[in-house]
Amino acid sequence: MNIANWLTRTAVRSPDRPALFDGMQQVACYGEVEARSLQIAGWMRAQGVAPGDRVAVFMQNAPDYLIALFAVWAAGAIVVPINAKLHAKEVAWILENSEARLCLTHGALKASLEEIEGPWRLVDIEQDGFGAKALCHVTHRAGEDTAWLFYTSGTTGRPKGVEITHRNLLSMSLCYQSDVAAVRSDHATIYAAPMSHGAGLYSMMHVLQGARHVFPPSRGFDPTEVLSLARAHGRAHMFAAPTMVKRLTDYAEMSDECGEGLETVVYAGGPMYEADILKAVNRFGPVFAQIYGQGESPMGITALTKEEVADRHSRDWRLRLNSVGRAQSAVEVRICGADGQLLGPGEVGEIEVRGDTVMAGYWNAPEATASTLVDGWLRTGDMGRLDAQGYMTLMDRSKDVIISGGSNIYPREVENVLLQHAAVSEVSVIGDPHPEWGEQVVAFVVLRDGAICDSDALDRHCLNQIARFKRPKVYQFLDALPKNNYGKVLKTELRTLARSDVADPETALKSVP
Structure with missing residues (x-):
């Protein structure tokens, strides 16, 4: 199933429900978001974009970002999200490697690419009219079809495109609902982290539930702004790197803020020090959840719930707090030794994962795919251990990332x-x-x-x-x-x-x- 159908379902069910906010100001309801996405999708098809073609999105966080994602999927194409912080030469390499037909961008980011020649076409999503006839319905895609081509890097230093399928995105979204935190229609999500990464992936379950999507006017992370938006919108979810959680806590302590309006803060993407999460929970309460994933299994390997992060009464609460939680519903995890043997509780080895959030493979890299996906298991390259209750503790990264x-x-x-x-x-x-x-x-x-x-x-x-x-x-x-x-x-x-x-x-x- 094409993940873009989730937008259509919400738009049909609740067309007037508030959808996109630029700070405090509403800029679109769900009916308008769907109409705009189908209009751009129809324009793309008129330009010759066919199902399976790649369309890059090189943008800062903004309301149009969400529209761009669903427009690409509605057209049946594969979205290639590119970090807005990258140098123009790095962006050009990704465009060339992915063989992107179009690059949806805007403003200064578009200007930074205009002097670099390539077969791709730059499209300013804020300025172009997209006057073609809108698509009447979302283009059919199978669950195994690639939806999101995420460029990560390995030990060679050159980015590799991770093929994330529609089924991967669906499974990841449903795991969020069951294993991380349930999203409801009266919730909001704040995009303070780049949408080319985890924040963008976490947009989908909020679309399915008809939640509000809030884009900070700064287009980035500012603790004052985030706390103000959470207080104004209420029931707010957000994805944050540990360094963002630390900065948010430090600011809140300095300004005597309590995080009113924060519902769920999911942290991942780096080491969270025990002292920092203890301070964060003491300041904001039980709003923090942790997940562990990779580009190759996006946001979808393990999860530590808000209740577990906030627990201070269970006998082993400190050990659990320093873990990354237990396997999410759609996957199996195991620890293997250097020769591939299965290791028991407490033994340290390589983390392997199998299930519906695991990538289809690397883009045009069969050898890398074969060495990473073995007998259906993703070899993460990360070292860890499982305890008898199934909690995973990361020990080290075998790769030097x-x-x-x-x-x-x-x-x-x-x-x-x-x-x-x-x-x-x-x-x-x-x-x-x-x-x-x-x-x-x-x-x-x-x-x-x-x-x-x-x-x-x-x-x-x-x-x-x-x-x-x-x-x-x-x-x-x-x-x-x-x-x-x-x-x-x-x-x-x-x-x-x-x-x-x-x-x-x-x-x-x-x-x-």
Whole structure:
């Protein structure tokens, strides 16, 4: 079933129900959202977009974002959501790799792409009239058809397109209802995190239930704004990275706010420190739920309910609070050893998951798909353990992905950019714990003989190639990288060096604001 049918059902059932809000102001009801989506879908079909074609959405959070998603699906096409923080060159690579026919965008983001040539067509969703005849109904798609092509990265540093099907989205949405928090028609959802990621995925169950969709005027995350919108709209849900929860709590404590109007805050995307979630619950009450997922099984592996996060009376409440919960309804999870054997309670191994939220595969990457999906099980690359009650605790990431502020940053990608600088001979990038962002990017750099370069020059170089949030925040210049007998860089030694209080003045860590 095409997930776009959920919008039609709600529009037929309650056409006048308030749907889209720009801050406090209503901009569309459900009948209008459906009509606009079908109009754009009809225009896309008139431009030659066929079922299964890719249409990118490169936009900041705004009411038109939700319309764009459902328009692409109504046309039978595959949406390719692209993080609005990415550099234009990174966006162009995704457009080229996905073979996108169109890129729905707006304003300055559209302008940033106009100088890059490609076979895709840029469409300003705010300015173009979309005068073609609207579709009469949603295009049929089967459950196994791809709906959402999510670009993530692996150890190669190049993004891979994760094929998320209509069935994946349906299962993920229903699991939210059963395992995370039930959504009702009198609820609202606030989009303070990027809709190209978890916040956008969590739009669907709110559409199905006819809830309100609230877009902060800042188009981003501001604690003052979020708390004000929650208080005004009431019964508010939102998705937040742990760093957002921490900032929200710190602001609320400073301003003596209690989070009036917050119904559910789902946190995921990085490590949540125990002290931070304890403070958050003490300030806002039992509104926090945790989920664990990956791009390859979006938002859909485990969940820790609001009641479990807030529990302080059960014997093992602290252990559970530091877990990521239990398997969601649509999946099975297990822990396997290095040779594939099934491990028992308490044993640490690789987390594997099987079920209806697991991706169909990687876009045009059969070898990567075959090595990740084995006998129906997704090998997550994450290390963890299950206890006897089925609670999962994450131990480490076997991949070297850095999670800063809820965003994934892949060391190899940053290393490749730094190695393009003429003065750089070798480089290794790691994540170092940071009290606000979870982790920060640290680059260890070896310069070429006789070369002169500083952190400011490398920072300017990175800003010309990759998104600002991916660039290193700290540089350390070394005479040589520590390596083993096989020539592999010893990142464990680099992590120790990054955290050392003793540093040679000539090689000391240099921070970039």
